[in-house]
Amino acid sequence: MSIGRPEILFPLFASLTGLEGVGPKTAELLGKMNITRPRDLLFTLPTSGTDRRLRPTIQGLTFPQTVTVEVEVGLHQPPARRGPYRVFVRDSATEFQLVFFHPRGDWLAKTLPEAARRVVSGRVEVFDGIAQMSHPDHILLPSEADSLPQYEPVYPLTAGLGLRAMTKAVRAALDRAPMLAEWADASLLAARNWPGWRAALEAAHNPTGIADLAANSPARARLAYDELLSHQVTLAIARARARRKKGRASLGTGVLGAKVMAGLPYQPTGAQTRVTAEILADMAAEMRMSRLLQGDVGAGKTLVALLAMLAAVESGGQAALMAPTEILARQHLASLHELAAPAGLNITLLTGRDKGAERADKLADIASGAAQIVIGTHALFQAEVNFADLRLAVVDEQHRFGVKQRLELGQKGQAVDMLVMTATPIPRTLAMSQYGDMDLSLLDEKPAGRKPIETVLVSMGRIEQVVERLRAAIVAGRQAYWVCPLVDESEHMALTAAENRFAALRAQLGEGAVGLVHGQLPPVDKDAAVADFVAGRSRVLVATTVIEVGVNVPSASIMVIEHAEHFGLAQLHQLRGRIGRGAEASTCLLLYEAPLGEAARARLEIMRETEDGFRIADEDMRLRGAGDVLGTAQSGLPHFRIADLETQAELMAAARKDAQLLLERDPQLETPRGQAVRALLYLMDRDAAIRLMSVG
Structure with missing residues (x-):
């Protein structure tokens, strides 16, 4: 079957200057709006309208x-x-x-x-x-x-481009829109009363009133669905191809795993047991694993990751765990040493701090296979790091790494299984759009015996009372975190810096009682501050968000977050997750500067209402938007011109289901509907998906 964009679509991918009324200057202005071809004009819909x-x-x-x-x-x-x-x-x-x-x-x-x-x-x-x-x-x-027109559409514009010129360009592009075979499922069109593609374009560009501008109007919903369907078909093809990739069966004996399980002082949750079985089944198969393990704060991902790594070791290979920060890497080392002690494993930590003979020894152990589990930061995928037989790569807090870095780690072995972990609950819509090419495992239970955390909102005006309460808690033998949003004083925001808060609390609570950790401290000082806190020598740890992930001190039962209104919901949830890990009842104090803005108040109220990370993630997306939730720089979120991930989650789910069903029935897209979907993929600039299919 020939590969290449069908001729019927050529006019939509030609130069803009070929459109009537679009000269070089107008084309240049349209380019500033990321409109470079007639098809881009088709998918640039009116933002409002004028009653004429x-x-x-x-x-x-x-x-x-x-x-x-x-x-x-x-x-x-x-x-x-x-x-x-x-x-x-x-x-x-x-x-x-x-x-x-x-x-x-x-x-x-x-x-x-x-x-x-x-x-x-x-x-x-x-x-x-x-x-x-x-x-x-x-x-x-x-x-x-x-x-x-009785109702004149109003389009987005840029400086120098008037509405009349924009409208004329859109009309010229519409004249080029061909009649295409229907790619949407017939029953879906009938159930939702959606028009065909060409009719939907005409209706979306010719609204008759404000109702036609709504995202859920039949024409707009249909066009949004087309975008989501092309995206989901692309992910499904990539996923099918990944599954066809030859892997290596890592079939563990279960001996080491049994020793670890026997040494546990608690029973794993049902979710941990279920998810571990999913991962071990993937590793035992002949196809390469690509799985996302998503679990809320404290849901027990470390045990699941260890059992997976043990299966890699039992089958004669090695496992690597990559963490985004050195603090988190060291925390993983401590946790795994404790959990894996009954199995007698050789666990090695490799970070950028390792130098000279010590580094050479570690590299030799990794290359010989003596290091069975290797934990590290970005240092793990440097050129001189060679594994004897890397079978499983575990990447923690995936959103902090680029996709390229993840792939580089996977290339350190032959057909390496990949397990990506995140403690940041991702709304289902985003998980489907960002990680749709991966299998998803969900840890949705907390270990038994975990006490709920009381969350209290306190005005900054009452900070002296908070310090007095802290003094009484310290006398009673408790420990606390005090989180500040900045390391240095900012000229733009009057936020108390960590350095200043540390000095003030030492003066109030005693020199030895308070420690300090932030990202700009030398690594040795950072380690010492965390070690003092873990050992109980310091009672209050003043920190920036460097402790958001990784620091695990069960005896710490108080979390004070200063200027909480400046933090995102996911960040607040992660910080609160540092407490509530021991037998003591725990309290999280959210200090805010009055008066609170509407969005900030909504965020803090949600924190007070619930500890459910997935509800918090959904609310975070609703309040901040999809790009901000994951961090736009490496979010990997697709760019849609019409579809809206925040408001059209249900459409995304329908598109995902439709794409899976379509490719189960027609994996090569050869039926009449399959051919129509091919045209959709070309129309939506998803040529790569068709090339993937052709190379199998």
């Missing part, structure tokens, strides 16, 4: 507003000195003025001859009790009135 219905008179209307009315042209009044040019006109009931600044007199005389009848459309305002329409948008002969 013909009215008998302006009398009785509330101004300012846009009005279209037929008038008889009266007296012309040229400007006296610097004033405007005025033309007096009369509709069926009243007189008003058309006002022009710096006009050409000959053009006005020709366009608005006295005693002639014209249809004018524009914004009417009242000045000094007189109704005026300044520079009408349209001046037409009565016989031309039908050419004016």
Whole structure:
């Protein structure tokens, strides 16, 4: 079967300057809006509309507003000195003025001859009790009135590009839109009363009222679905290809795993047991594993990851765990040493801090296979790191790494299985769009015996009371985190810096009682501060968000977050997850500067209401938007022109289901509907998906 964009789509991918009315300058302006081809214009929909219905008179209307009315042209009044040019006109009931600044007199005389009848459309305002329409948008002969749309679409624009030029360009692109075979499922179209693709385009660009501009209008929903379907088909093809990739069966004996399980002082949750079985089954298969393990704070991902790594070791290979920060890597080392002690494993930590002979020894152990599990930061995928037989790569907090880094780690072995972990709950819509090419395992249970965390909102004005409460807690043997948003004083935001808060708390609570950790400290000082806190030598750890992930001190039962209104919901949830890990009842104090803005108040109230990370993630996306939730730089989120991940989660789910069903029935897209979907993929710039399919 020939591979390549079908000829019927060629006109949509040609140069913009081939469109009537689009010259090089207009094309350059459109390029600033990421519109470089006619197909981009098709998917740039109106953002609002203007009511241009013909009215008998302006009398009785509330101004300012846009009005279209037929008038008889009266007296012309040229400007006296610097004033405007005025033309007096009369509709069926009243007189008003058309006002022009710096006009050409000959053009006005020709366009608005006295005693002639014209249809004018524009914004009417009242000045000094007189109704005026300044520079009408349209001046037409009565016989031309039908050419004016009753509801005129308003498009996004850029400096130098007017609505008239944009509208003309869109119309020219619409004229090129071909009739294409239907790719949407017939039953779905009928159930949702959606038009065909070509009809949907026409309707979306010719709204008849405000209802047609809504995302859930039939035409717009249909076009959004097309985008989501092409995206989901692309992910499903990539996923099918990944599954066909030859892997290596890592079939563990279960001996080491059994020793670890026997040494546990608790019973694993049902979710941990289920997810471990999913991962081990993937590893035992002949196809390469690509799985996302998503679990809320404290759901027990470390045990699951260890059992997977043990299977790799039992089958004669090695496993690597890559963490985004050294603090988190060291925390993983401590946790795994404790959990894996009964199995007697050789676990090695490799970070950028390792130098000289110590580094050489570690590299030799990794290369010989003596290091069975290797934990590290970015240092793991450097050129000189060679594994004897890397079978499983575990990547923690995936959103902090680029996709390229993940792949580089996977290339350190032959057909390496990949397990990606995140403690940041991702709304299901985003998981489907960002990780749709991976299998998803969900840890949705907390270990038994975990006490709920009481979350309290406290005004910064009561900070002295908070310090006194902290003093009493320290006397009672408790430990606390105090999180500040900045390391240094900012000129732009009057936030208390960690350095200053550390000094103030030491003065109030005693020198030895308070430690400090932030990203700019030398690694040795950072380690010492965390070690003092873990050992109980310091009772309060003042920190920046460097402790968001990784620090695990069960005896710490108080979390103070200063200027909590400046943190995102996911960050607040992660920070709160540092406490509530021991037997003590725990408290999280969210200190805020009054008065709170509406969005900030909503975030803090949600924190007070729930500890459910997935509900928090959904609310975070609703309040901040999809890109911000994951961090736009490496979010990997697809760019959609019409579809909206925040509001159209249900459409995304329907598209995902449809794509999976389609490819199960027609994996090579060879049926009539499959051929139509191929055209959709080319239309949506998803050529790569078809190339993937062709190379199998």
